[in-house]
Amino acid sequence: MMTPDEMMTLVTENALEYGPKLIAAIAIWIIGSWVIKLLVSGLNKVMDKGKVDPSLKPFLCSISGIVLKVMLGITVLGMLSIEMTSFVALLAAAGLAVGMALSGTLQNFAGGVMILLFKPFKVGDFIDAQGYMGTIKEIQIFNTILKTADNKTIIIPNGGLSTGSMVNFSTESTRRVDWTIGVAYGDDLDKARAVIKQLCDADERIFKDPAVVIVVSALADSSVNFAVRAWVKAPDYWGVFFDMNENVYKTFSKEGLNIPFPQMDVHLHK
Incomplete structure (x- = not known):
């Protein structure tokens, strides 16, 4: 001691x-x-x-x-x-x-960090990713929440969203609207082109510069197809697209222009 x-x-x-x-x-x-x-x-x-x-x-x-x-x-x-x-x-x-x-959870977490840092999209953008299209409602650290056009809520893990391909339709302020408009063989192509141009000029949402492009794109099985390309503001895209389809259908019939549809001729031999 x-x-x-x-x-x-x-x-x-x-x-x-x-x-x-x-x-x-x-x-x-x-x-x-x-x-x-x-x-x-x-x-x-x-x-x-x-x-x-x-x-x-x-x-x-x-x-x-x-x-x-x-x-x-x-x-x-x-x-x-x-x-x-x-x-x-x-x-x-x-x-x-x-x-x-926690490998899957950590992957989603890392994806969320990358998305919040580099901002490939933001709340309010309309995107196409992972097989879904919708408007970004919320960006969380593990998931991103989309709201589809028919009001469905889609929850996408950030891991795949940060590493996969994605289309962001809201990045640019303008978009190009494309139509394929067919007329019947035998119809006056110059008249059809003039009618299409008249409809485009009448829509104030369609830009005059760049000018609207109207060209014959294909001699298809049942129709002569025009490729029509016009530039609009991004929010006007669908409105212009749907309105032009309806106006073409109504105006062509008044102008004597035919919109063809697939058909088959049957010949009977006795």
């Missing part, structure tokens, strides 16, 4: 040996925490200037702060001569196990 003098000597020796390390570790923790706070604040300001999505900023700042504090904690414990090799290996193994178990 140790005597009081021996115990005092041991305490004094340990204090002299570990005291400076403990003070240094505490100082490093305080200074490191202050630096981390400055770094996270600076990251937040950078994201503000970069116009990063508001729903992504708190998450990125939180993750950055956690990672930096874990690194600081490992550094402080190492200064106290605490063996960290086994702890780091255990932490890495646990992280690998969790990552494998």
Whole structure:
């Protein structure tokens, strides 16, 4: 059993040996925490200037702060001569196990981060992706929610959405409307072209520049086909498309022009 003098000597020796390390570790923790706070604040300001999505900023700042504090904690414990090799290996193994178990979820999470950072689309855009067409209603960290034209709600995981092909119809302010308009063989092509041009000129939504293109595109089985191409504002696309189809049908009949349909001639021989 140790005597009081021996115990005092041991305490004094340990204090002299570990005291400076403990003070240094505490100082490093305080200074490191202050630096981390400055770094996270600076990251937040950078994201503000970069116009990063508001729903992504708190998450990125939180993750950055956690990672930096874990690194600081490992550094402080190492200064106290605490063996960290086994702890780091255990932490890495646990992280690998969790990552494998949540691989699909993490893929969707990473996809959500990429979408919110690079913004291939935004709320309100009309897109075609993953076999669905609709308007972006909400962009979440794991999923993107679409609203279809017939008012269905489609939830698409961000993993596939961020890595697959996608068509964004709202990126450009203008779109080209294409029609294929057939007239019967024997009809006056010049008259048909003039009627189509008249209908395009009468629609104020169709741009005059670039000019409307009206050309014979094919000599099909039952019709001579015109390819008609006109430029409009993106929101006017479907209205112009549907109205022109109806106007062509009504006007052609008045002008004596025939819109052909597939038919078969049967000849009987006695």
